Amino acid sequence: MKAVAIQAFGSPEGLAVIDVAEPDPADGQVLITTEAIGVGGVDTMIRSGALSAYGFTEGHIPGGEIAGTVTAVGDGVDPAWVGQRVWAFTGVGGGYAEHAIAPATTLIRLPATLSAVDAVTLGSSAAVAHFGLRHAHFAPGESVLVRGAAGGIGIMTVQLAAQGGARAVAVTTSSLERGDRLRKLGATHVLDRVGEAAQDAPAGYDVIIDIVAGTALPLFFARLNPNGRMVVVGAVAGDPPADFAMEMFGAFQKSMSFATFSANTVPAPDRHAVTADLLAAASRGELEPVVHEVLPLERAVLAHQKMDAGEVFGRIVLTPSGS
Known part of the structure; x- marks a missing residue:
């Protein structure tokens, strides 16, 4: 079968199409003929070598989120899944x-x-957005700022915050065109990438969900209201400065909170149940999966080039030939 593997860490050109044997499902596993494969920020980080300390090696086949048809099951799995x-x-x-x-x-x-493409566009991103807001103790009537709102997690956070009764949903993004698209999804205010506010935007926010991190992260502590909470759910711009917490400590009297969040810390049954509910909501038209582009599996290099260039609004999805 065809697969795409990381032959050399670094640029997208380190990805290559290879021929490998079709895998066999072990105990508790299934084999899926893929129809759609989500391209995520973590895939680009693995490909770059940034996560090699976590055991990822050259030769690794990326891709954590798929949709398709079950064609075989391992021992201990109900054959009705086939x-x-x-x-x-x-x-x-x-x-x-x-x-x-x-x-x-x-x-x-x-x-x-619900199509396979829409399922991988929404699935894990919507779950991270849901649990990220919960980790921030978001409540109806509060104001929310989504930093880096044009990606899959950001788009889902905007929709869920708006549907959850936020008083305001502000977003940071790179262009007016993206801001207009985010307004149609529930954003009420559009800020630039460093959080400079539009004239009518709130001066501060009760909750900030940050998908970006990077060197500019400390600037956003000043955007928190008293008792405000910032939760970082991604780090597409890399690590913040080593002394970033000093900015928050300098505003001690505001009683602000900072946290990181990984979906891996959510018990698997809870994560599964929420993802199923969100996919069902999308099938009823209550959530909008935003697909940037569908590309053949063989063009994974182009997909990663677009991700690295920051060109993506929503999610890129790969499809094997014939899907």
Whole structure:
């Protein structure tokens, strides 16, 4: 079968299409013929070598989020899964392939009205957005700022905050065109990348959900209201400065809070149930999956080039030939 592997850490050109044997599902696993493969920020970080300390090596096949049809099951898995169209989380990669292995415990049957492309566009991003807002103790009537709102997690955070009764949902983004698109998804105010406010935007926010991190992160502590909470759910711009907490400590009297969040800390059954609910909501038209572009699996290099260039609004999805 065809797959895309990291032959050399670094630039997107280090990805290559290879021929590998179709894998066999082990105990508790299923084999899925992929119809859609999500391209995520973590994939680009693994490809760059930034996560090599976590055990990722050259030769790794990226891809944690897929949708397709179950074609085989391992021992201990209900054979009734065979033939079912599902969303699945592979966990450690392997998704950039015509056939992929996933734990049976991650499987969610696709609603009949939800495409495989929309499922991988929304699935894990919506779950991170949901739990990120919960980690920030977001409540109806509060104001929210989403930093880096044009990606999959940001877009879902905007929609969920607006639907959850936020008083205001501000976003940082790189262009007026993206700001206009985010307004249609629930944003009420558009800021520039360093958080400079539009004339009518709130002076401060009760909750900041940050997908960016990087050197500019400390600037946003000044945007928090008293008792405000910032939660970092991604780091597409890299680590913040080593002394970033000093900015918050300098505003001691505001009683602000800072936290990071990883979906890996959520018990798997809770994560599974929320993801299933969000996919069902999308199938009813209550959430909008935003697809930037659908590309053939063989063009994974182009997908990563677009990700690295910051050109993506929503999510890029790869599809194997014939899907």
